[in-house]
Amino acid sequence: MYTYKRTFSILFAALVFNSCSTTQKIEALKPLPSDDTPMVFNNKTSFVNMPLEISLKEIENQLNKTLSGEIYNDSNLEDDKTEMKIIKTAAIRLIEKNGKIQTVLPLKIWARFKYGTDFMGLNDTREIYLNGTITMTSDVKLSNWKLSTTSKIEDFQWAESPSIMVAGKSVPITYIINPTLSIFQSKIAKKIDEAIENSCDFKPYVLDVLEKMSTPFLTSEQYQAWFKLIPIEVYVTDATLGKKEIKMDLGLKCNMQTMVGTKPKTNFDKTAIQFKAVTKIPEKLTANIAAISTYDSASKIISSNFKGKEFVSGSRKILVQNVALWQRDSKIIIALEMTGSINGTIYLSGTPNYNAVTKEIYFDQMDYVLNTKGLLTKTANWLLQGVILKKIQENCRYSIKENLDEGKKSLLPYLNNFSPMKGVFVNGTFNDFEFEKVEVTDKAIVAFITTTGKMNVKIDGMD
Template identity: 90%
Template structure:
């Protein structure tokens, strides 16, 4: 072999050796995000059916707190020759009877009445004290979230026969008292109705429950996933008395969100929730949840997929040190910081999709970004091989299965005798989550999922 040929052969070997063993540096042009606008996405509203039961015992308890001590006072003697004060002497009892509420009210009556004639001043006044029980029946309805009743006094029952001492003799005066009380039947019944309405305004309780349910709570500590409910409208049907409780149907129209990252702020606004009366509420709970993965959190999870992994083609090897994601023109840009035979960052683009079997978000139609491809063609042609891209693409995915499972697991305690406040209990069931679609925004990748179920709320034992 001539010296010229030997020199040429050595030069070729040197080029091949250097091409195989030296580390090459990539300086690719970074595809910038489309813009930095706030995250905006469209989500379907959810509808939660919440049958509500309020026990008569609870209404009785609230009524006794509201209606206490003196419940009636008429101090005008001249209009009907009678003054009267009525004081509750024992707790009121409520009983269901033939579809109506029967109210039993133990009371004490102090009365002063004028008798005789005004002719030549021949009249006198006497005071009497009576102990007895009034029994009323009431029709029940719900109006503007207040339970109201229309009551009618059915009976007076005296612990002892009313009498008065006249000329040294006890003279029965039931015949005087009963007609006098009859005059005030409507007034006393109205007083009871007002007390029931004041003590049975359920809107504040409903708002308190919604505020508790709207507070974001952690569903997965590993993925820093939070669930948040945003009420929009509340519907209610007419109240129906069913033996020992009042039944009504509530319907909650709301948005549900699952957010990844820092705890979202509580944003419940009591004044913004609209209340509407309806004749019927759908029985099934339909939840449409937006599972939001910020690019920061998705990048962190995908970066962990590359830990300890090496990608090789012949003698050339690379490792991925870090992954970053962002959105550009409706596609996801995947930036891979790598070391090894090549140092630098390459950029891939793909379309997010969902694998219903593995419950993973992955990136379809993945390819090198054009600006990167031109540089790779000149400096590291082997990276363009489909086998390398396929291996990288297999790791550019993250599962939301645990998020969904954890989400459901974390929601179940809120459907198992959950008590957001004293005396309020929530129970229900929920089916598996089903994937609907993936959307890309400037701030996050959003997976929309749905579920169905049932729930009910019972009020019994509030303060």
């Protein structure tokens, strides 16, 4: 059902600002162009508790689709001396009664019986016609994601008097048929149980919902941010029967990612997801979102942040025209292309960090790269005095409070009767997002955000 969102990417792009080395050396340290190898980082799994509610009306609808017209045909007279056809004449109705499902089934039954002995051909057959409504009660359980029932016929209400064919004539036998109905009961009850099991296999529904939720979707057009959910395991508890619905708890173990740049590939694999039965699932939803900002996309965003800004020291001033970022030895390298009192590229290094009080990302140990210092000693010693560096560093911080608030707000449509497919509805609530940590990889900066909340899924009105 869907936890996800939106300018988390901006957030991480801001993690981008620092470095190490001389022009010649820095160029040598730049990474090779990105390839298609998977991005590797220490991703924390999320756990989503999704209480699942399936209306009896939905099960009734699925059952009626499964059972239509002729619902049973046994044409072999020799195996048990009985042929039988059962035809459904109107819609089946399901009702909860005393913790069990009551099934009301309007039907017609035609049966042929063989009686007597085969010795010297001393046997005969008779045909019986029944038209009425059968009421059954069923114990309910969920096994291997299939709803299964054990049904027992409780009552018959005849629309027409039961009859038997004698010498080509229909003879009413109501007075004798009711006590002998046991011959039909096991066959009809078994057929209903099989139909419920076949029409109420919830695993395909769950997989379809997960596949929809696993398709990466755009969360921010401006920053080309995408959200992606990767299911790992699904858990389910025993089903319980309510007045109008069947309830069970689903648990989803998954990874959540927000990525900046081109649309991530969809790699949903139904066969790789493990399904496990459990006795209890924690009520709380815990989401750990890995927000990923590639260096290329981060460089573009930071360049736009510097656009039009002047850094002044006395009579000297510089403007940052372009920013390039990459990673080296767990530090962020930031290359600042400048014009003004200095025309050229200055390289800085720093470590991304986070201030939980101000909700800002900032950079510790920011300094000029060693060989840059040597260059500045000869040409722009004034830049080494720390004034410009301090001003740059002051600008190399980014409040993510608004982004966290916006991210939470952008999740709300996915928690307010969100329908990933017809007949499936997701609702829930989330608490505030908390920034956890930053990790630096060869390809991107990864920021981890956590939140808690609640979610529920309702199935009603599927095709």
